[in-house]
Amino acid sequence: xxxxxxxxxxxxxxxxxxxxxxxxxxxxxxxxxxxxxxxxxxxxxxxxxxxxxxxxxxxxxxxxxxxxxxxxxxxxxxxxxxxxxxxxxxxxxxxxxxxxxxxxxxxxxxxxxxxxxxxxxxxxxxxxxxxxxxxxxxxxxxxxxxxxxxxxxxxxxxxxxxxxxxxxxxxxxxxxxxxxxxxxxxx
Amino acid sequence: xxxxxxxxxxxxxxxxxxxxxxxxxxxxxxxxxxxxxxxxxxxxxxxxxxxxxxxxxxxxxxxxxxxxxxxxxxxxxxxxxxxxxxxxxxxxxxxxxxxxxxxxxxxxxxxxxxxxxxxxxxxxxxxxxxxxxxxxxxxxxxxxxxxxxxxxxxxxxxxxxxxxxxxxxxxxxxxxxxxxxxxxxxxxxxxxxxxxxxxxxxxxxxxxxxxxxxxxxxxxxxxxxxxxxxxxxxxxxxxxxxxxxxxxxxxxxxxxxxxxxxxxxxxxxxxxxxxxxxxxxxxxxxxxxxxxxxxxxxxxxxxxxxxxxxxxxxxxxxxxxxxxxxxxxxxxxxxxxxxxxxxxxxxxxxxxxxxxxxxxxxxxxxxxxxxxxxxxxxxxxxxxx
Numbered sequence: 001x002x003x004x005x006x007x008x009x010x011x012x013x014x015x016x017x018x019x020x021x022x023x024x025x026x027x028x029x030x031x032x033x034x035x036x037x038x039x040x041x042x043x044x045x046x047x048x049x050x051x052x053x054x055x056x057x058x059x060x061x062x063x064x065x066x067x068x069x070x071x072x073x074x075x076x077x078x079x080x081x082x083x084x085x086x087x088x089x090x091x092x093x094x095x096x097x098x099x100x101x102x103x104x105x106x107x108x109x110x111x112x113x114x115x116x117x118x119x120x121x122x123x124x125x126x127x128x129x130x131x132x133x134x135x136x137x138x139x140x141x142x143x144x145x146x147x148x149x150x151x152x153x154x155x156x157x158x159x160x161x162x163x164x165x166x167x168x169x170x171x172x173x174x175x176x177x178x179x180x181x182x183x184x185x186x187x
Numbered sequence: 188x189x190x191x192x193x194x195x196x197x198x199x200x201x202x203x204x205x206x207x208x209x210x211x212x213x214x215x216x217x218x219x220x221x222x223x224x225x226x227x228x229x230x231x232x233x234x235x236x237x238x239x240x241x242x243x244x245x246x247x248x249x250x251x252x253x254x255x256x257x258x259x260x261x262x263x264x265x266x267x268x269x270x271x272x273x274x275x276x277x278x279x280x281x282x283x284x285x286x287x288x289x290x291x292x293x294x295x296x297x298x299x300x301x302x303x304x305x306x307x308x309x310x311x312x313x314x315x316x317x318x319x320x321x322x323x324x325x326x327x328x329x330x331x332x333x334x335x336x337x338x339x340x341x342x343x344x345x346x347x348x349x350x351x352x353x354x355x356x357x358x359x360x361x362x363x364x365x366x367x368x369x370x371x372x373x374x375x376x377x378x379x380x381x382x383x384x385x386x387x388x389x390x391x392x393x394x395x396x397x398x399x400x401x402x403x404x405x406x407x408x409x410x411x412x413x414x415x416x417x418x419x420x421x422x423x424x425x426x427x428x429x430x431x432x433x434x435x436x437x438x439x440x441x442x443x444x445x446x447x448x449x450x451x452x453x454x455x456x457x458x459x460x461x462x463x464x465x466x467x468x469x470x471x472x473x474x475x476x477x478x479x480x481x482x483x484x485x486x487x488x489x490x491x492x493x494x495x496x497x498x499x500x501x502x503x504x505x506x507x508x509x510x511x512x513x514x515x516x517x518x519x520x521x522x523x524x525x526x527x528x529x530x531x532x533x534x535x536x537x538x539x540x541x542x543x544x545x546x547x548x549x550x551x552x553x554x555x556x557x558x559x560x561x562x563x564x565x566x567x568x569x570x571x572x
Contacts, residue, residue: 019191019359022191022359022360023191023359026189026191026361031360031361032191032359032360032361033358033359033360034191034358034359034360035353035354035357035358035359036357038303038352038353038354038357038540039302039303039353058360059456059457059459059460060456060457060460060545061323061351061354061355061358061453061456061457062457062542062543062544062545063542063544065544158191161191
């Protein structure tokens with residue numbers, strides 16, 4: 001079983017990303033859970049969404065404290081919170097940023113880093129506005145490429161299910177991120 | 188068809204597949220998503236039902252009682268303060284012997300104001316004459332709505348299907364959504380022998396003198412006894428048709444277990460992982476999940492616990508001035524039984540949505556394993572005072 005924590009800000013679509021990822025992995029034949037941080041969400045404040053993905057039925061129903069991998073939707077969170085809190089050594093950190101993975105020397109000793117410029121991809125595909133691009137679907141392409149938890153067609157279905165508005169543009173963004181994500185080391 | 192859905196939406200699908208005819212509801216977090224989806228299903232024609240927005244939960248249940256008495260398959264859903272507000276009407280539904288099914292999302296009672304899970308809301312409605320089913324995953328939630336109608340309509344008592352706030356209500360997982368034609372085969376339309384009918388006038392809820400009241404109550408208890416059999420029979424039939432069988436209790440690795448952990452709802456699900464872990468360390472522990480709390484599975488519990496060395500109960504609830512409620516009931520079930528009575532440890536954990544992690548459960552079981560008998564009737568886990 002792998003446990004994934006998605007860091008985002010309220011209103012960025014972290015929960016939708018988590019749901020679409022769960023749906024994609026389910027279509028790939030996995031057992032899945034997707035849940036938000038239980039409680040109230042404030043626009044702009046740091047929020048979390050969680051995924052469990054497994055080849056076996058999942059019985060654990062507590063929150064995730066020690067994720068195998070983390071995803072960072074908003075690069076400004078890197079300075080606002082400790083995104084590595086609880087992260088297992090050797091886990092992936094998938095970041096939406098224009099920077100290369102090697103520039104994150106503070107992480108690369110203990111973790112593996114993957115980066116993708118999901119913001120640019122979202123803007124180019126007219127997802128959200130230039131000031132507030134919706135990056136949640138683009139990042140999904142990077143996630144499935146790096147973590148190999150679902151295929152591209154599975155993701156397409158997952159996006160159609162949970163992000164039905166502008167589904168085509170969202171799928172295109174996810175595919176572009178799939179192709180463009182940069183890794184420091186292969187998984 | 189397998190779909191990744193929230194626990195709340197598993198309820199909505201369960202109601203859709205049961206072809207409910209009336210829904211009267213008032214929104215309350217974390218239940219709102221259930222009736223929101225049902226209102227969409229009703230509006231877009233997927234579900235042929237009358238959806239009534241009411242001004243309170245008391246009215247929601249009053250309206251549901253009315254439509255059920257008129258012969259409709261009636262549904263509603265609520266949570267916490269909402270369930271408390273409809274309490275009077277819960278008695279009406281059961282006393283009038285109406286096979287209503289309601290989903291209750293287990294949310295702790297305020298004050299302090301809270302939206303997170305524990306079981307004190309539904310357990311405060313323990314004695315109203317409703318059956319109570321505590322679910323451990325979204326699949327069971329969906330299936331239990333269908334099973335609820337199947338059982339309720341045979342014993343003429345209402346069913347409360349219960350799911351944990353957020354841990355199920357707002358958690359998505361893969362759920363097999365059965366084909367509605369197959370569900371039709373399992374659950375035929377509701378055709379009550381007696382109903383409110385202007386062409387066949389009768390009196391409902393009339394003054395009941397001391398001369399006859401007690402007999403009505405006796406019959407309700409008989410119906411509860413009958414329900415124990417019906418729940419098991421229908422759970423088996425459901426298993427044959429859909430591949431998922433349900434009973435009153437569920438056992439996990441109990442066969443050779445010296446110590447039995449008893450839990451309910453999602454705590455019991457997480458506990459499975461802990462049982463596996465402790466088994467690897469050589470501890471002979473097993474798990475009993477109490478799925479149906481009313482009618483209470485007294486005989487089944489005695490049978491599975493008799494002769495064990497220790498019993499550990501985790502309660503996500505408390506009866507103030509006594510103990511955890513499941514603990515109290517399990518202990519009570521034993522008093523008149525013959526044979527060896529194992530020492531029982533009663534732990535309170537996870538109130539108000541505090542997370543019950545594998546670590547919390549493991550520490551509880553290990554605490555009991557390290558002691559010969561409990562030092563007190565109530566053991567609080569993780570209180571920070």
